Amino acid sequence: MNLRRKxxxxxxxxxxxxxxxxxxxxxxxxxxxxxxxxxDDTAAMLYPFVVDGLMALxxxxxxVLADDARRFALRVLGAYTVASLVLNYVHGLVPELHGRSVxxxxxxxxxxxxxxxxxxxxxxxxxxxxxxxxxxAKVLHHRPAPIPTVNANAxxxxxxxxxRSTADLAVSAPPPVTPNVTALPRPVAVGFLKSTxxxxxxxxxxxxxxxxxxxRAVAAEPSRPRRATGRVPAVAKSTRPKRTPxxxxxxxxxxxxxxxxxxxxxxxxxxxxxxxxxxxxxxRDTILAERSTAAEAVA
Numbered sequence: 001m002n003l004r005r006k007x008x009x010x011x012x013x014x015x016x017x018x019x020x021x022x023x024x025x026x027x028x029x030x031x032x033x034x035x036x037x038x039x040d041d042t043a044a045m046l047y048p049f050v051v052d053g054l055m056a057l058x059x060x061x062x063x064v065l066a067d068d069a070r071r072f073a074l075r076v077l078g079a080y081t082v083a084s085l086v087l088n089y090v091h092g093l094v095p096e097l098h099g100r101s102v103x104x105x106x107x108x109x110x111x112x113x114x115x116x117x118x119x120x121x122x123x124x125x126x127x128x129x130x131x132x133x134x135x136x137a138k139v140l141h142h143r144p145a146p147i148p149t150v151n152a153n154a155x156x157x158x159x160x161x162x163x164r165s166t167a168d169l170a171v172s173a174p175p176p177v178t179p180n181v182t183a184l185p186r187p188v189a190v191g192f193l194k195s196t197x198x199x200x201x202x203x204x205x206x207x208x209x210x211x212x213x214x215x216r217a218v219a220a221e222p223s224r225p226r227r228a229t230g231r232v233p234a235v236a237k238s239t240r241p242k243r244t245p246x247x248x249x250x251x252x253x254x255x256x257x258x259x260x261x262x263x264x265x266x267x268x269x270x271x272x273x274x275x276x277x278x279x280x281x282x283x284r285d286t287i288l289a290e291r292s293t294a295a296e297a298v299a
Contacts, residue, residue: 023052026084029091036107037121047125051087054128055080061135069138076131083124090117245282248275252283264288 027048034047058077062070090107107121108114243251255272256264264287270280 019056023048026052026088029088030084032091033087033107033121037118050125050128051080051084054132055084057132057135061139064139065142069142072138073135076135080124080127080131083120086117087121243275245279248273248279249283249286252287256287261288261291264291 030048030051031044034044035041039047055077058073058080061073062077065073094107107117252269252273256269259268264284266277266280266284269275269283269287270277273280273283275283
C-alpha cells in the first residue's frame with residue numbers, strides 16, 4: 001500500500017513538473033502575441049495565464065466531473081490546447097514577434113489569416129471568463145457517486161475465509177466425536193467437542209408420569225328460537241312449470257340437434273335448457289349414447 005501511494009505521489013509530482021516546464025516554454029510566445037495585438041506589458045505578462053491556466057483548470061475538471069459535464073470540460077481543454085498551439089506556431093513563423101518589431105495588429109501577411117489570428121488572440125480572454133466560470137460552477141454542483149458500503153466487502157471477506165481449506169489453518173481441527181446417545185429419551189444435537197476422549201454413556205432417565213386430563217362437562221348454551229321469516233312474496237317464486245325427464249330430454253334433443261359430439265357438454269346443455277347440473281349430465285350421457293347407437297346402426 002505504501003509503495004502504491006509513493007508511486008502515485010511521484011507520478012503527480014512528475015506531471016506538475018512537466019506542466020510547469022511546458023508553461024514556461026509557451027510563456028514567451030503567448031506574451032509576444034499579446035503585445036502584438038495591443039496589450040500593454042502587464043497584460044502581456046498575464047496573458048499566458050489566461051490560455052494555459054484555463055487548460056489546467058479544464059484538466060482538473062475532467063478528473064472531477066462525469067458524463068456530459070466531463071465531455072464539456074474535455075471540449076474546452078481541446079479547444080484551448082489547439083488555440084495555444086496555433087499561437088505558438090505563429091510565433092515561430094514570424095521572427096519579428098521575438099524582438100517585438102512587428103507592426104501593431106499584424107500577425108500574418110495575408111489579410112484573412114491575419115484577421116483570423118487577431119480574432120483568436122483577442123477572444124481567448126473572454127472565452128476564459130465564460131468557460132472558466134461554467135467549469136467552476138459544474139465542479140461545485142457536482143455530486144460524486146455513492147461509495148459502496150462496507151457490508152459488501154465484509155461479505156466477500158467472509159466468503160473467502162469460508163472457502164479456505166483446513167490445511168491453511170495454523171492448527172487443524174480434530175474430527176468430531178459422536179457420543180453414545182442411545183440412552184437419552186430423545187435425540188440431542190452434539191456439536192464440536194474440545195476433548196477427543198469418548199463421551200461416557202448417560203444413565204437412562206425414566207419419564208415422569210403424566211396425569212391424564214379429565215374432561216369437564218361444559219354447559220351448553222340454550223339455543224335461541226329462530227325468528228319467523230314470513231312468507232316468500234309471490235313475485236320471487238318461479239312461475240316456470242316443473243318439467244318431467246321426458247320433456248327435458250326432448251328439449252335437449254332439439255337444442256343439440258345441430259351440435260357436433262365435441263360440443264355436447266353438460267355445461268352447454270345446462271345453459272341452453274336451463275336445468276340443474278345433475279340433469280344436464282344425465283341429458284348429455286343419454287344424447288351421446290343415442291348418437292353412438294345410431295352410428296353403429298348405420299355402420
